[in-house]
Amino acid sequence: MKKIMNMVNAINDALDIKLAEDDRIIVYGEDVGVEGGVFRVTEGLQAKYGVERVFDSPLAESGIAGTAVGMSVAGLKPVIEMQFSGFANPAFNQVVSHVSRMRNRSRGKYTSDMVIRMPYGGGINALEHHSESLEAIWAHIPGLKVVIPSTPHDAKGLMIAALESPDPVWFMEPKRIYRAIKQEVESGKFSIPIGKAKVVQSGTDVTVVAYGAMVREVQKASVLAKKEGISVEIIDLRTIYPVDRETIAESVKKTGRIITVHEAIKTFGVAAEISSIAMEEAFLHLEAPPKRVTGFDVIVPLPKGENHFIISPEKIFYEILRTVKY
Amino acid sequence: MFNEYEPINKKIFQIIDNDGKVINKKYMPEIEDTEIVEAYKSMLFARTADMMIVSYQRQGRIFTYPPNYGQEAISGAVARLMRKEDWLVPAFREMGAYLAKGASLKEIFLYFMGYEDGQNFENAKNFLPYSVPIASQLIHAAGIGYAINYRKTDQIVFTFVGDGGTSEGDFHEALNFAGVWKAPVIFIVQNNQYGISTPFKVQTASEGIAVKSYAYGIKGIQVDGNDFFAMYKAVKESVDYAKAGNGPVLIEAVTYRKGAHTTSDDPTKYRSKEEEDSWDAKDPLKRLKAYLVSKKLFDPEEEENLVEEYKKEIDRQFVEAENYGPVPLEDVFKYNYADMPADLKEQMVEHEKFLKWKEARS
Numbered sequence: 001m002k003k004i005m006n007m008v009n010a011i012n013d014a015l016d017i018k019l020a021e022d023d024r025i026i027v028y029g030e031d032v033g034v035e036g037g038v039f040r041v042t043e044g045l046q047a048k049y050g051v052e053r054v055f056d057s058p059l060a061e062s063g064i065a066g067t068a069v070g071m072s073v074a075g076l077k078p079v080i081e082m083q084f085s086g087f088a089n090p091a092f093n094q095v096v097s098h099v100s101r102m103r104n105r106s107r108g109k110y111t112s113d114m115v116i117r118m119p120y121g122g123g124i125n126a127l128e129h130h131s132e133s134l135e136a137i138w139a140h141i142p143g144l145k146v147v148i149p150s151t152p153h154d155a156k157g158l159m160i161a162a163l164e165s166p167d168p169v170w171f172m173e174p175k176r177i178y179r180a181i182k183q184e185v186e187s188g189k190f191s192i193p194i195g196k197a198k199v200v201q202s203g204t205d206v207t208v209v210a211y212g213a214m215v216r217e218v219q220k221a222s223v224l225a226k227k228e229g230i231s232v233e234i235i236d237l238r239t240i241y242p243v244d245r246e247t248i249a250e251s252v253k254k255t256g257r258i259i260t261v262h263e264a265i266k267t268f269g270v271a272a273e274i275s276s277i278a279m280e281e282a283f284l285h286l287e288a289p290p291k292r293v294t295g296f297d298v299i300v301p302l303p304k305g306e307n308h309f310i311i312s313p314e315k316i317f318y319e320i321l322r323t324v325k326y
Numbered sequence: 327m328f329n330e331y332e333p334i335n336k337k338i339f340q341i342i343d344n345d346g347k348v349i350n351k352k353y354m355p356e357i358e359d360t361e362i363v364e365a366y367k368s369m370l371f372a373r374t375a376d377m378m379i380v381s382y383q384r385q386g387r388i389f390t391y392p393p394n395y396g397q398e399a400i401s402g403a404v405a406r407l408m409r410k411e412d413w414l415v416p417a418f419r420e421m422g423a424y425l426a427k428g429a430s431l432k433e434i435f436l437y438f439m440g441y442e443d444g445q446n447f448e449n450a451k452n453f454l455p456y457s458v459p460i461a462s463q464l465i466h467a468a469g470i471g472y473a474i475n476y477r478k479t480d481q482i483v484f485t486f487v488g489d490g491g492t493s494e495g496d497f498h499e500a501l502n503f504a505g506v507w508k509a510p511v512i513f514i515v516q517n518n519q520y521g522i523s524t525p526f527k528v529q530t531a532s533e534g535i536a537v538k539s540y541a542y543g544i545k546g547i548q549v550d551g552n553d554f555f556a557m558y559k560a561v562k563e564s565v566d567y568a569k570a571g572n573g574p575v576l577i578e579a580v581t582y583r584k585g586a587h588t589t590s591d592d593p594t595k596y597r598s599k600e601e602e603d604s605w606d607a608k609d610p611l612k613r614l615k616a617y618l619v620s621k622k623l624f625d626p627e628e629e630e631n632l633v634e635e636y637k638k639e640i641d642r643q644f645v646e647a648e649n650y651g652p653v654p655l656e657d658v659f660k661y662n663y664a665d666m667p668a669d670l671k672e673q674m675v676e677h678e679k680f681l682k683w684k685e686a687r688s
Contacts, residue, residue: 026472026476057503058499058502058506060499060502060503062462062465062496062499063468063496063499063500065465066462066464066465066496066499067465067469067472069465069466070415070467070469070470070472070473071469071470071473073470074413074470074473074474074477075473075477076473076476078469093496094462097458097459097462098457098459098462102455103661103663103664104442104661104662105442105455106446106454106455107442107443107446110455111664142662143663165664166664166665167664195667195668242667242668242669242670243669245668246668
């Protein structure tokens with residue numbers, strides 16, 4: 001059976017399914033209990049599962065992440081919310097010094113196999129610190145897995161996989177499309193493997209790799225490209241780390257061209273890694289230099305200036321044309 | 327005890343004086359004589375091991391090590407009261423507690439020789455690895471406390487930090503979370519007067535650490551950390567208090583780090599010999615031994631033989647650790663994730679190819 005869901009509903013549904021079947025799962029964070037989170041992702045879960053399993057914590061991100069380390073070594077499976085990805089920074093020490101390292105440090109005796117979820121990214125006219133995309137920082141930390149869904153269906157399947165993962169998962173939710181995309185989603189339990197990318201649209205002239213809110217923008221760009229006779233293959237990474245080198249390599253061998261699109265800033269970002277993979281795995285197939293369409297290397301502007309920073313489908317189309325004609 | 331020794335009264339909790347004489351009969355804990363003797367022996371063992379490790383380090387046989395010298399009564403008391411099922415969330419200066427939990431000296435040696443395997447603690451249940459980032463472990467203790475309440479298991483969490491660590495935000499967050507959750511956690515601050523070289527008065531304007539408990543709505547007490555009986559009684563009462571569902575306790579154990587911060591540190595740079603010597607009168611082993619001797623429970627002549635025996639055992643385990651052998655390349659990779667991701671496998675295989683190439687050339 002299928003139900004129409006947006007991404008908020010889909011993540012809520014995944015949490016609901018797993019809370020029902022696994023009593024190790026504990027959901028907490030700032031305002032996630034009574035209110036159901038500022039974006040309502042956890043709405044209704046406290047009423048259903050009780051205040052011991054779904055609750056509001058003190059306002060302290062290091063404390064939230066650190067207590068989750070304790071819970072997970074003691075056999076629970078915490079799902080913690082960082083209210084905005086920009087507010088996760090106080091938890092940096094706990095995540096980088098402990099969450100990611102507990103398995104290695106204890107030689108596999110203990111794990112911190114929690115799920116850390118948060119809304120991220122720009123385009124919602126928010127205050128400062130509410131629009132960043134810091135996935136590259138987290139993907140750079142050995143021991144973590146970093147997941148970013150682009151649709152309600154993927155959000156549900158990837159969240160269920162994260163809740164069943166033996167490793168800690170940093171789960172970033174593109175808040176710009178929390179409610180913007182609705183689709184039919186399987187109402188029962190299903191999961192999507194972490195570490196596997198998806199070919200969203202197959203094509204022959206150029207590969208465009210994206211994730212999160214940018215997948216939809218690439219799809220729009222590919223419609224413009226099609227009118228010019230250009231066939232675009234679109235890959236949704238789904239997981240930032242472990243990155244699916246194989247799917248990227250196969251695609252580039254076919255198209256000979258690769259563009260990576262992300263909201264995050266350019267230098268030392270995910271697109272640099274994807275470009276390297278293309279060169280390492282398919283150098284002799286390349287007909288143009290790998291291209292990065294990303295945010296500028298600047299602090300995300302406040303809403304009135306954010307239009308300069310946000311990547312439009314036209315900008316992606318423009319870079320597709322340049323790469324194909326290189 | 328908690329009421330009489332409210333931190334606001336600025337009265338430190340003591341049972342014996344510097345000569346081992348009981349000066350606070352009212353709170354003298356009930357402990358079997360044999361148990362007290364065992365406690366003394368375990369503290370003596372820890373001190374002997376500690377001294378030997380420092381000398382091994384000077385011989386270049388082990389890397390950086392943080393000595394416990396002067397603080398043995400704190401771990402020594404916890405060691406008597408911590409059960410197998412309880413949790414120990416350490417900092418890194420609590421050797422007596424580790425050994426009581428079931429860690430072996432060999433494992434401790436391995437860690438400070440540079441092997442991650444030294445933190446597996448094969449025979450120790452519910453013992454987290456050392457936490458090097460100061461005070462960050464206290465929050466883990468609060469989380470474990472939540473899990474204990476959630477599962478309704480009869481367990482206590484013992485966690486440690488130094489006086490320097492109380493300046494960290496994580497100290498505050500841990501006490502705050504544990505207080506809100508009524509988590510059964512005993513927070514033990516080893517106030518040894520120094521964070522590496524920084525004296526206590528530079529850490530905080532507060533008169534002691536125990537008073538900070540008021541701000542979190544939890545129990546607190548300041549204890550003479552060099553007084554085994556006072557530490558034992560304070561920990562025992564704290565355990566009972568937490569077990570009854572009242573939440574956490576903050577114990578400030580006032581002590582002195584007689585040794586260096588680690589073997590890489592030189593205390594002569596920041597404190598005087600006079601100051602160091604002034605704490606000798608309060609030495610925790612000396613005081614407990616004086617008590618035992620006065621009660622005819624321990625023959626001081628026996629001590630030399632004991633120390634010799636301990637040294638042999640310590641050296642045996644040290645040599646075993648020294649012969650542990652090289653770390654296989656795979657061990658560097660295999661514990662980062664439950665299943666090694668494909669790119670990690672590839673990095674390992676590529677490196678193995680290089681090693682083969684290198685071997686073939688030589």
